[in-house]
Amino acid sequence: METNFSFDSNLIVIIIITLFATRIIAKRFLSTPKMVSQETIAHVKDLIGQKEVFVAAKTYCPYCKATLSTLFQELNVPKSKALVLELDEMSNGSEIQDALEEISGQRTVPNVYINGKHIGGNSDLESLKKSGKLAEILKPVLQDI
Ligand SMILES: N[C@@H](CCC(=O)N[C@@H](CS)C(=O)NCC(=O)O)C(=O)O
Numbered sequence: 001m002e003t004n005f006s007f008d009s010n011l012i013v014i015i016i017i018t019l020f021a022t023r024i025i026a027k028r029f030l031s032t033p034k035m036v037s038q039e040t041i042a043h044v045k046d047l048i049g050q051k052e053v054f055v056a057a058k059t060y061c062p063y064c065k066a067t068l069s070t071l072f073q074e075l076n077v078p079k080s081k082a083l084v085l086e087l088d089e090m091s092n093g094s095e096i097q098d099a100l101e102e103i104s105g106q107r108t109v110p111n112v113y114i115n116g117k118h119i120g121g122n123s124d125l126e127s128l129k130k131s132g133k134l135a136e137i138l139k140p141v142l143q144d145i
Contacts, residue, residue, distance in 0.1 A: 043123035044099040063122035
């Protein structure tokens with residue numbers, strides 16, 4: 001009796017794991033590529049170039065909070081020189097995220113650009129900071145303040 005119960009629960013666990021694995025594999029390999037219009041790509045490229053610093057973020061994202069804190073609190077980038085988009089608060093936020101993926105090959109947020117150059121996410125920003133390269137990259141941004 002006990003053996004049967006154990007067998008059933010193992011079977012259920014195996015079925016659940018199989019379902020999850022199938023879902024992950026299907027999402028990874030079978031999902032259709034997102035179609036982003038050239039108009040949206042051009043619009044997002046324009047947004048990236050509008051200010052010296054561009055950050056695509058999401059309000060609930062801890063990595064985004066860390067990036068914004070590094071840029072604005074720690075390194076004193078003036079907010080007037082930055083465009084920060086909180087994608088989760090924008091009606092076209094997912095469209096912008098799709099376009100950013102197409103442009104930079106990066107889907108995650110934060111997605112940082114400085115003077116039109118793709119920096120990457122928070123870990124990339126932190127690596128640049130640690131190596132001293134971020135100060136170099138930000139020099140022109142901080143020059144005339
Ligand atoms: N290693 C990345 C991690 C960024 C990350 O995982 N961001 C999450 C939000 S906290 C994300 O973009 N998830 C996918 C999404 O929101 O579409 C970094 O340092 O920036």
